[in-house]
Amino acid sequence: MPNMLSVTFPPQGKAFFSYGFRPFFLGASLFAGFAVPVWILVFAGFVEMDFPYPSREWHVHEMVFGFLPCVITGFILTAIPNWTDRPPVSGWPLMLLFILWVAGRLSLACPWVPGVAAAIIDSSFFLAVAGVVWREIIAGQVWDRSPIGILISLYGIANILFHVLALGNQETNLATRMALGLLMVLLALIGGRITPGFTEDFLAEANIAKPPAAFSPFDGISILLIAAGAVAWIIQPQHVATGWIFIVAGLANIIRLSRWHGWVTWREPLVLILHVGYGWLALSLLILGGSILGFGLQPEDAVHALTTGAVGSMTLAVMTRATLGHTGRPKKANQVTIVMYLLVTLGTLLRVFGPLTEISTTLILSLAGIAWSGAYLLFATVYGPFLLQPSLDDE
Structure with a gap:
């Protein structure tokens, strides 16, 4: 059976979704490069943004539960093949994971998306990543990596708790401390x-x-x-x-x-x-x-x-x-x-x-x-083309 990735993706798309570090590192760098300046403008009073949550809660959530998990996911998905001797998560599964992360960021930045819907979309990314990590640990029988799976799962629970507290207009400090x-x-x-x-x-x-x-x-x-x-x-x-x-x-x-x-x-x-x-x-x-x-x-x-x-x-x-x-x-x-x-x-x-x-x-x-x-904007500018292009070893 032909490999779906090699059949349906053009060369650059094939390279970009060949390893977890490519989309998630680029996504994290671009997000950090733009989300922080937006928060500064909001904090300084130059811009008003109607987020689903209060602006401070949005900033805390998006850095702790948006930016950081993106980098962690890129690192873990890249490291998993070394842990398990299994092929990397790539192609359509990787692309769908990345789209899910992007959807979470967009839903929490758009005032017309209901808070509950945004919370569900955002939380589903953690569930998907935890599922992939546990699948690879079990399939590769690398039980010594279970602490990573446990920590990722608990991180996802902390994110759900953050949404529950925020939607209930309660302080989110407990969830933040957990994360x-x-x-x-x-x-x-x-x-x-x-x-x-x-x-x-x-x-x-x-x-x-x-x-x-x-x-x-x-x-x-x-x-x-x-x-x-x-x-x-x-x-x-x-x-x-x-x-x-x-x-x-x-x-x-x-x-x-x-x-x-x-x-x-x-x-x-x-x-x-x-x-x-x-x-x-x-x-x-x-x-x-x-x-x-x-x-x-x-x-x-x-x-x-x-x-x-x-x-x-x-x-x-x-x-x-x-x-x-x-x-x-x-x-x-x-x-x-x-x-x-x-x-x-x-x-x-x-x-x-x-x-x-x-x-x-x-x-x-x-x-x-x-x-x-x-x-991070410098990283996206200088290293972004490396992430989009095929590896020099493949040329």
């Missing part, structure tokens, strides 16, 4: 695997005899501390014990990061940015713990250290590296890629620490948003 807590654990699991792994590859190629420390019980404890802090934060966000768990988790993960010898990777920004991202994760834990205990920055600053810093840095790191590697290009960061990394870092620094200055909050947040979203 961010799951995100912390995901970053600790996935970031804790790829960061030392790619560092080891780089050091071997550079003939530097200083490999990262192998996974040990200390790494497991560092991850469990994050998980414990996340659960405590979801249940008792202002309890003193929650604050101290996060402080200990942050310190443990700083030590974990130091064992990977990231400072040696300064020659290759493609690897160094992963260490920067994991550093933001550890720092976000410390800021969150400190804010709960009553000293340091505010909880929202910790959230942005996690989202704009850890997520922003690590997603760009994964997106650039995977795009280069899977399209047959050298895995080296060029000058434009370095600018992307600098912009996302600048945006995070301004967003997290800018409010401490005497500069106008609106100006600080605007500059932070422009820098951060600019990094």
Whole structure:
């Protein structure tokens, strides 16, 4: 039986829907590049948007449950063949998944779509992704990847809870904390695997005899501390014990990061940015713990250290590296890629620490948003053609 993809798609369409990273990385970068400026205009009072939810709820939802899952889906769908030795999800199934994600973004931005309908459309994407992940885990018998399937499923439940609360005109903080807590654990699991792994590859190629420390019980404890802090934060966000768990988790993960010898990777920004991202994760834990205990920055600053810093840095790191590697290009960061990394870092620094200055909050947040979203627009501009075109290995 002929392959449907090869029969019905033109060459560019065949390439674009051949691997999960292609549509979802491009979609995420374009969405981040435009959704953040829209939010800035709404926040500053220059534009009025009639979203199904209040504008702040829309912004929180679309970054936590719109942008982030798009990147995560692209990464997981690309990694699954390596986990299972099965063909990648491609062709029409991949295209339908991507259309479902786009439909969720459009439905939540259009005032004429009823809130319940928008919630159903958006939630169905998570259900579809979770179904695909579990299907591949079961078919490939890779039960050691079950934690990823569990976390994705719980993420989908948190999204449904967000919609239920928002539609009932209730605070959505619980659902948001659930998602961010799951995100912390995901970053600790996935970031804790790829960061030392790619560092080891780089050091071997550079003939530097200083490999990262192998996974040990200390790494497991560092991850469990994050998980414990996340659960405590979801249940008792202002309890003193929650604050101290996060402080200990942050310190443990700083030590974990130091064992990977990231400072040696300064020659290759493609690897160094992963260490920067994991550093933001550890720092976000410390800021969150400190804010709960009553000293340091505010909880929202910790959230942005996690989202704009850890997520922003690590997603760009994964997106650039995977795009280069899977399209047959050298895995080296060029000058434009370095600018992307600098912009996302600048945006995070301004967003997290800018409010401490005497500069106008609106100006600080605007500059932070422009820098951060600019990094993703650059990715879409420079790496977009790579994602649309066939791999150089196929030419």
